[in-house]
Amino acid sequence: MSSEDRNRKVEVAIVGGGVCGLTCAVALQKAGVSVQLFEAAAAFGEIGAGIGIGPNAVRVLRALGVLDEVLQKCSPGELRPRGFIYHTGVGEHRAVYKTTAEGPEEEGIGMHRAVFLDALVGVVDRSACHFNKRLVSISDSPTNPNRTLLHFLDGTTHEADVVLGADGIKSSVRKFILGGKDDRTAFSNTVAYRGLIPYPKLKAAGFKTELTSSPACFVGPSKHFIVFPIKNDTIINVVAFAARYDIPVGSANLPEGTPWVEEVSKDELKQVYQGWGPDIVAILECMPENPSKWSIHVVHPPLESYTAGRVAVLGDAAHGMLPHLGAGAGQGLEDAYLLSRLLSHPETHIANIEAILQVYSQIRKPRAQAVWELSQLAGRTYDGNGPHREEWDSVGADLDGLFHSVWRHDLDAEFEAALALLRDRGAFSADASPAAFLDALIGEIDPASCHFHKRCVSVAESPSNPKRVLLSFLDGTTHETDVVLGADGIKSSVRKFLVGEGDNRVAFSNTVAYRGLIPYADLKAAGFKINLADHPTCFMGPNKHFIVFPINDTKTINVVAFSARYDIPIGAANLPEGAPWVEIVTRDELKKVYEGWGPDVSTLLDCMPEKPSKWSIHVLYPPLESYTKGRVALLGDAAHGMLPHMGAGAGQGLEDAYMLARLLSHPDTNVENIEAVLQVYSEVRLPRAQMVWDGSVFAGRVYDGTGPHSQDWEKIGEDLSPEKLYKPVWRHDFEAEFAGVVSTLRERGAFTA
Ligand SMILES: Cc1cc2nc3c(=O)[nH]c(=O)nc-3n(C[C@H](O)[C@H](O)[C@H](O)COP(=O)(O)OP(=O)(O)OC[C@H]3O[C@@H](n4cnc5c(N)ncnc54)[C@H](O)[C@@H]3O)c2cc1C
Structure with a gap:
């Protein structure tokens, strides 16, 4: 690859302008x-039907800054709990189940498809959209093997560095x-009849079920109705x-050439719904004279990968699924979000595109396939074919x-996992992250005791044994154990x-870091x-400072530029x-933030990507009263997430881990005294980590000219005195700390004297 190619800005082509392609473009x-x-079409357009935007998709729209546009276009312009009230469809319409939505995080939107598309069309740069462009094939560029x-x-033709196929279930890019x-492409053996009915007309025809508080699903043998x-x-709808x-x-499959709609x-x-209950009769009476009938197709068997070379698929092109959880477009929006975060990453360049698309596929495929399978299970259940x-x-x-499990997906965690994989594989710089450190630990741990795709959603006492703890995971599985240690970070x-539930102690520190x-x-x-090359450097100034140090064998300089507000208390x-x-x-x-700084800083700014x-740094605040309750304890950022100004956050977590390991392996520790052991762990570790937490706030203030000597820069060495600030962190005697804990446990009778 030529150096000219390596430094060129990545050019992306998206094929298909449905909801997923448009979201990705935006x-x-x-x-x-x-x-x-x-x-392919002459203009953006959607069919005359409704679409449900689930809470996970709402989070994508919010993160992209387009949620307000979407809400403004739809009426009512507000989020509402999603899910259904399920009624029996045959005979009287008995409500048999209601999906629960817990708080605003689980709200979504029900809207007209065309309106949703319109909102996205309103924000996309139209000069980048080309119509009547039906893709027929893809080849390598004849002039540049790195282009497609x-x-x-x-x-006509178009050349690009990356091709993203959002061309729906019949995708040419997938081929x-x-x-x-x-x-x-496989026929799902499911058909859907669709139509829109004015609500007053439906009520006048005798329709009784309440629809405004929650969408309804009428269930029955091999058939169901979504309304x-x-x-x-x-x-x-x-x-x-x-x-x-x-x-x-x-x-x-349907005979070749049979229309799908x-x-x-x-x-x-x-005829199909003969014998169903009175509300269904009313709906059938009011349906348009010629409703549309959709033979629903899905992507099956699943793709082995969503990518080949510099080409990838997203949305229905990647994982077209049954619509029974109203989740298909939402999965495409999640794809678009991850792709946009990865392709806009400062370390993304022409040379690592293939590795990035591989990681996109590796992360998104299991998630979307799980939703594919859940959608099928939901349909079977509505149709009396479930368990x-x-x-x-x-x-x-x-x-x-x-x-x-569809709604509670953590988009940021997914992005972080993708970054970790890219760093592991050397596609992104390893030195800039804890990945290299993590790698060394991974080499030591027994992989058989590590379980992935296990997002913990709740911790509770075991229902069968009050001395055991039950962990529940997002995938519906559980694990019972004697002790739970939460090392699950600031969130x-x-x-x-x-x-x-309502008290998470996560507070914005009013400090941002540009990296x-x-x-x-x-x-x-x-x-x-x-x-x-000799020494990490910290440039200090009013309310801001710059940390600059070499990594990667001094070939690369890592820059972290902090900017803080001290007029607003933390949280x-x-x-x-x-x-x-x-x-x-x-x-x-960034240049605006540091306007007026000296020549080396302004050179740094000119050379920044x-x-x-930009990282909005969050900390744990106010401090916890204890790191433990019962047989559950916290360590690391979950216990004491702090500002990074002394580079001491992970070190505190390591100290926690050391203490826990020594205590839990102590010969006197058993299932009976475990609560007492964790109690003393908390009593000792909490004040120590809190001292470092306070020191980190103090160090940042000093660097930013708001410490004891304010902006008297020549004197701030006194404020940063190693004796007062750094040495207590670095010279901690954790053997003495452990000995102290053991003696307390003996005094309390938990350990033998
Ligand atoms: C009955 C039903 C109800 C549903 N309800 C929901 C719901 O409530 N919530 C939800 O999240 N999902 C729902 N879905 C799923 C959702 O509709 C799809 O997942 C979503 O529309 C897929 O969007 P897309 O952009 O990937 O594909 P599409 O919407 O199919 O867009 C593909 C675009 O690519 C263009 N194109 C195709 N081929 C080419 C080519 N060769 N060259 C250039 N352009 C091309 C097409 O013209 C089109 O504009 C439902 C699906 C069905 C069938």
Whole structure:
């Protein structure tokens, strides 16, 4: 790869302008990535039907800064709890189950598809959108093997570094990824009749079930009806499903050329639902004369990978699924979010694109496939084919938790996992992260005792043994044990067991950090004077400071530029709900923040990547009263997340871990005295870590000219005196700490005297 290629800005082409392609285009444009979108139709357009945007998809829209646009377009312009009230469809309409939504985090939107698309069209840069561009094939560029050439039906071509196929279930891009062998499109043996009905007309026809508080699902043998209001509750969206469960998905595809969507007569629909209850009769009466009938196709068997070379698929092109959890588009939005975060990362360049798309696929495929399978299970359950068959009063047990595992997905954790993989593989710089350190530990641990894709959602006493603790995971599995140690970071779920659901102690520190990597040679060539090879350097100034040190064998300079507000107490002005903690900003923003600083800092700013990341630093505040409750204890950031100004946060977690390991392996420790042991752990570790927490706040204040000597820079050495500040952190005697804990346990009779 030529050096010219290596330094070039990555150019992305998106094929397909449905909801997923458009979301991806908006996300990339907002992140400053160069992107062009190619749509087969003459204009953006969606079918006349409703769409449900679940809480996970809402979080994507919020993170992309387009949620307000979407809410403004739809009526009512507000979030509402998602999920359904399930009623029996045959005979009287008995409510048998209601999906629970817990608080605003589990709210979503029900809206007209065209309106949703419109909102996205309103924010996309139209000059990058090209219509009547039906992709027919993909090849390598004849002039540059690192580029890909798209060929369109009209004979034109377009060259790009990355191609993202968001061209729906019939995807041409997927065919390219599969090497043209097969296309994995399978008939699901499910058809859906769809129509929109004015709500007053439906009520006048005798429809009784309440629809405005929650969408309704009428369940029955092999069929179900989804009914929910859109357009300010004036229109009712109806989707009536009928399925065959005797034929496996994909084993009886429709004859070649059969249309997937056709208009049918209302009489056909009435025939299918003959014998259903009075509200269904009313709906059938009011349906348009010629409702549309959709033969629903899915991607099956699942793809082995979402990517080949510099080409990847997202949305239905990657994982078209049954619509029974209203989650298909949401999965595409999650894809778009991860792709945009990765492709706009400051370390992304032409040379590591393939590795990035591999990681995208590795992370997204298991998640989307899990939702694919849950959607199928949900449909079976609605149709009396789930674990409880047609025992309608028990279907709630089969449905419990299905929606939650779709909704409660942690997008930021997914992004962090992708970064860790990229660092592990050397595609992103390892030195800039704890990954290299982590690698050394991974070499020592028994992999058989490590379990992945296990997001802890709750911690409770075991129902069968009060001396055991039960962990519940997002995938519905559980694990019972004697002691639980929560090392789940600043956003800890385990901490909720100690402090209660509503009290998470996560506070914005009013400090942000801009981060970037600069080749040292570039920095020197630009006139940077201070020799960084010998010593990490901290540039100090009013309310801001710059930490600059070499990594990667002194070839790269790691820059962390802090900017703080000291007029707002910690935790007094938290970020709005859902605001991302890490975002990509422009170098110009950074330059503005440090306007007027000296020549070396201004050289640094000139050399920073065009899109540095900005971290809103959160800390644990107010401090916990204890690190333990019962048989559960916390360590690391989950216990004492702190400001990074002494580089001491992980060190405190390591000290916690050492103490816990010594105590739990002590010969006197047993299941009876475990609570007393954890109690003393907390009594000793809490004041120590809190002292370091306070010291870190103090160090930041000194660097920013708000310490005891304010901006009297010549004297701040007195404030930073190693004796007072650093040595107590570095010279901690943890053997003495351990001996103290053991003697306390003996005094209390927990250990033998
Ligand atoms: C009955 C039903 C109800 C549903 N309800 C929900 C719901 O409530 N919530 C939810 O999240 N999901 C729902 N879904 C799923 C959701 O509709 C899809 O997941 C989503 O629309 C997929 O979006 P997409 O952008 O990937 O594909 P599409 O919307 O299919 O867009 C693909 C785009 O690519 C263009 N294109 C195709 N081929 C080419 C080509 N060769 N060259 C250029 N352009 C091309 C097309 O013209 C189109 O604009 C439902 C699905 C069904 C069938």
